Amino acid sequence: MMSIKEIAIYKRIVQCGILMLCCMLFLYRCASVAQPQGGPRDTLPPRIVAMTPAYGTTHFTGKRIYIEFNEYVQIKDQQKEFFTSPFMRKKPSIMLRGRGVQIDLKEDLDSNRTYALNFGKSISDNNEGNPYTGLRYVFSTGDAIDSMLMSGYTVDANKGDTVGNVYLLFYPASLDSIPDYDSTLFKNAASSVARSFPNGIFIAENLKPIDYRIYALQDNNSNMEYEPGVDRVAFLDTVYNPLQMPPFDIWYDTTRRYLQANPQLMFRLFQDTPFRRQNFSGASRPQGNKLVFNFSGAFPDIRELKFDEIDSSQIMVEYMTPRHDTMTLWIHARDTSLSDTLHGRLIYMKHDSLMRLYPDTQKLRLAWRHIVKKEEKKKKNDTLPEPNPFKVRVSGGTSINPEKNIPFEFEYPLWSMDSSAITLEKLPGAAGDANSNANNPPKSDPSKPGEKVRFTFRRDSVNLRKWTLSAPWVAEAQYRLLIPAGTFQNYNEEQNDTLKTEFSIDAPDKYASLTLNLEGKSPESEYIVQIVKPDGSLLKEVPHLRTGTHTLQYIEVGTIKIRIIEDLNRNGRWDTGSLTARRQPERVEFFADDANNEVIETKANWEVVYDLKMDQLFGPVTMERMNAKIARDNEIRLKELAKKRAEKAKKDKQGHGSSNSGMGVSSGIGGMSNISNTVGGR
Secondary structure, eight states: OOOHHHHHHHHHHHHHHHHHHHHHHHHHHHSOOSOOSOSOOOOOOOOEEEEESOTTBSSOOOSEEEEEESSOEEEOOHHHHOEEESOOSSOOEEEEETTEEEEEOOSOOOSSOEEEEEEETOEEETTTOOBOTTEEEEEESSSSOOOEEEEEEEEETTTOOBOOSOEEEEEEGGGOOOTTSOOHHHHOOOSEEEEOOTTSEEEEEEEOSSOEEEEEEEOTTSSSSOOBTTBEEEEOSSOBOGGGSOOEEEEEETTTTEEEEOOSEEEEEBOOOOOOOOOEEEEEEEETTEEEEEESSSSOOEEEEEETTBOGGGEEEEEOSTTOOEEEEEESSOGGGSOSEEEEEEEEEEEOTTSOEEEEEEEEEEEOOOOOOHHHHHHHHSSSOOOOOOOEEEOOTTEEOTTTOEEEEESSOEEEEOGGGOEEEEOTTSTTOTTOOSSSOOOOOTTSOOEEOOOEEEEOSSOTTEEEEEOOOOTTOEEEEEEOTTSEEETTSOBOOOEEEEEEEOOGGGSEEEEEEEEOSSTTOEEEEEEEOTTOOEEEEEEEEOSEEEEEEEEOSEEEEEEEEEETTOSSSOOOOBTTTTBOOOOEEEOOOTTOOOOEEEOTTEEEEEEEEHHHHTSOOOHHHHHHHHHHHHHHHHHHHHHHHHHHHHHHHHHTTTOOOOOOTTTTOOOOOSOEEEEOOO
């Protein structure tokens, strides 16, 4: 038998062993059980495990839906991405629960109707954020699920650019019974809703085999309602039945990572001009002699506008918007000489609650006070003369495009101008001089008097502070412009200092030129030809072109596109449409050559001739034409993508010396997989 001392030692050893075992277990439990770092990054989206009730359930009567995934997920941009078809007045609530998403419906559903919950890209996995693109849950409160499909394309009516994330609203054709006034979007709810992908293509699902009146809506304020002047809209002139539409292909775009389709229909989005009741919104006085008036409606009918102690002949009115709802009044007086408070009266025609116009009188009281700044106080104490406050911006530089002439922009409108004091001379020895030839290159002599040139100095018809000096310019000639002090006096009673400059006229061989053999739909048809950059910025515009040969000179060297507007009312500008009057916007098309190229590379001293047949260019919009346009746009996109990847690869190579990343520049830009399904109405 062990002694008491031996028993105590044995217990101590056992206790120490147990303590060590517990410590080992504790350390083991605290150790990280995560996967070892490294290896390929997870790029797969979450996978659906179950839907309750099942996808495609009929006779649906519940209020709750649960979608379970194989991993934990997160919800992003729910307000932007999620929408229902048809729209619900109360949006369903979406919340995370376990490894899934719970959807609770907030309103009673219509009987015998197919519903779809569209999640867009709002669902993604919790770790890497890989989105489940295009998730939809479909059910029906009736006996069957509507199964018809339709495809289309949404573009900007003016620029022709792709417009994505646009809602497509489908209404049974029987709803609209007033042909002269389209109130469908204002009075009725769409029976089915789809949305275009970022590249403008849409695939509308779960339609009935009936005639639809279809609209496109770019919901800019996300209220699921059309607001003229805020949202852009498009409509089609006739009804369409998905059962009677031609078949189209659907495939998966491996670059964009969402479905694509050949479009059956095209929607040209425009912003309608809203009708607003006429009302005086108020006036302000940002400067002593500058007043700004705002009206709620377009083209206000002003019967009287007077100010105490100011002669109305000393006031100039400048409209700041095409609708004339904002106007600026310039008073011919130094702003510091006017009273701190101007009193006056405005009488204009205002709408009452029954939309009838009646004369309304507004008393005006506009205050302004000149605050002397520290800089002005310092200038008063300086012995140096104050700089002339008269301001004018003259564009052009030392080399001028003769078609653009010389633009002037003044800070204030001009009250008076002595054009006879302005001198424009062509310097001797320059191009166009009688003594210059191939053996005697043009060279001007500024010391000698020049040849007087007749010119025109004309004010812009819209912006009253812009003027243009034009003359019969001679290419490569050099000119001298002299504007003596006091030639201009503005509405602030300021006068200019002496302006003197010398410049030359660009030679035509520095630019490209286009010759267009235009064949209109009829001898009276007129068109507007615009030369634009690929990003849409305008380089040149020529309105009122009819059948005939037209040469466009002085086109900038680089990459351009030719945009053509069918000017139906022959007013020289593009006109938007009207939804309520069912008037489409004037049609805009891009010229494409025989090789189906829209983009044209221009070079210096380069001239090319194109034949423009407007019957073809503005012919019916077919699936073939839309596919050709989409192919052109996609080719441009892929070239830009390849260019960016090449630039990135070059930077990476420079950053890592001579190391090779093993990434091909052109890999992965094919854009489309071989998955293709042909679907149709029948």
